[in-house]
Amino acid sequence: MQTIVKEPTTRNAINTFHAILEAAEDLFYKNGYHKTTVNNITSQAGIAAGTFYLYFPSKLSLYKHLLIQMSHDIRREIASKIADKTTRFEKEREGIKAFINLVRRRPHMYNIIWESLYIDRELFRDYYASFAKRYVRGLDQSVQQGEIRALDTEVVSYVLMGITNFIGLKVVLNLGDKNDDVDRIVDVVMDLIRHGLFITDAPKP
Amino acid sequence: MQTIVKEPTTRNAINTFHAILEAAEDLFYKNGYHKTTVNNITSQAGIAAGTFYLYFPSKLSLYKHLLIQMSHDIRREIASKIADKTTRFEKEREGIKAFINLVRRRPHMYNIIWESLYIDRELFRDYYASFAKRYVRGLDQSVQQGEIRALDTEVVSYVLMGITNFIGLKVVLNLGDKNDDVDRIVDVVMDLIRHGLFITDAPKP
DNA sequence: ATCAAATATGAATACCCATTCATTTTATGA
C-alpha cells in the first residue's frame, strides 16, 4: 500500500500537503485515529473534503505516512544527538534525553506510534523490531569494546526501550510529580543503569 | 458510568454474561476495540444482538468492565506470587515473572490496557498512576529497610514498569528471539537491575 | 491571451454499526 498518491510539486500543492499532515498530527493526537474524521482533518487544514484524496488514497495511508515519517524523525534526532559522544554511557544518556525532549515537543508521536498496535499490528511489530535491531548493533559493539557487560543484548535493548518509553510516558502524560525536570529524571535513570537498584556489599565482578 | 446493567443471578444469565466477556476479550484482542462490532461479539457468543444490552448499557461500558477486571487480575496475581517472598530482590523477580507469565497466558490483557489510551485517556492515566503509587509504597519501604538505594522512587517505579511492560511486549508479540524462555529473560533483567549495565572498576558505594 | 493540465470543491453516495423495541420464549413459584 502506497502512502501518498504522488509527491506534490507546485508551491500551493506543497502547502496543501503539509496542511493536511499538520492537521492530522494534531487531531490524531487530540482525539485518536478513529475519532478523527477526514472531514475534521480537511476543515482544520482549510481545504475541501475531496482535496484530501488528491494527496492520499485513504485515511489509513495518511496514518501510515505519518508513522513512517515520525520513526525517521526519531531516529535522526537521536542519531544526531549522540553522534559526537564517545562513551556508551554518554550515548545512552543523550539518547534517552533526546527521545524524551522530542516526544515532549511533539507528544503526537507517542500516540501515533503506539496506536499502530490497534491499526496495523505488523506496523507496530516492525517498528520495534527494527528499532531493537539497531539498538542491538550498538550494544554489541560496546560489549566488544569492554564498555558494557556481556549480557544478552537483545533483552537489554528491550529493557532500555522500555525504560525510555515509560519515562517518556510519565513526562508526556504528566503522571506523578508535576514539576518533572527532564535532566533530573535522566540523572536518576542513568544512575540506575550504571549502578543497579540494589545495595550490595560485594564489589562488582 | 456504570459498567454493567446488573449482576446476573440465574444460571443461564451467568453463562450468557460470561459468554459475552469471553467473546469480547478474544475479539478485542484479535481486531481491536474499534474494528470489533457488537454484532461480532454477540454472534461469537452465540446470542442475539439485543441480548447484549440486557447486560451492558453500551459497547464502551463492556470495554471498561474488562479493563477494570484485568487490572484487578494483574494485581492479585502479582500480589499472590510475591506474598511469601522476603527480600525486595525476590519480590521484584517474582513480580516480573508473574506479570510476563500472565500476559503470555492472556495476551488480551496487553492490548486492552494499552488501548485505553485511545478510548479514554483518563482511564489509561489512572491505571498507571495508581499502579505506580502502589509500586512507590513498596519501594519506599525497601529504601527504609536498606535493601535498595535511596533514589527517587517514583522515577524508579516507571523504570521498572517500563522494563516489565516491554519485556512482556517482546514475549507476547514474539519480537526477536523466537525461542524466548521466560526464566532466562528474567535472569538477564534481574542481573541488570542488580548490577547495572556498565563495567566499572570502582567497588559499589 | 489561450489552452491543457493540475488543483480544488462540496454535495451526494453508499456503507457501516450501535442501539432500540415490539414480540417471543423460557424460567420460576404459587
Add this chain to the structure above:
DNA sequence: TCATAAAATGAATGGGTATTCATATTTGAT
C-alpha cells in the same frame, strides 16, 4: 397448571463517515 417475571430475539432505526464524482477554478507553458 397458570401467571408473572426474566431472558432472549432480530429486524428496523438513525446517525455517522469514508470515499466518489461532476463541476469549477487556478496554474503555467506556449
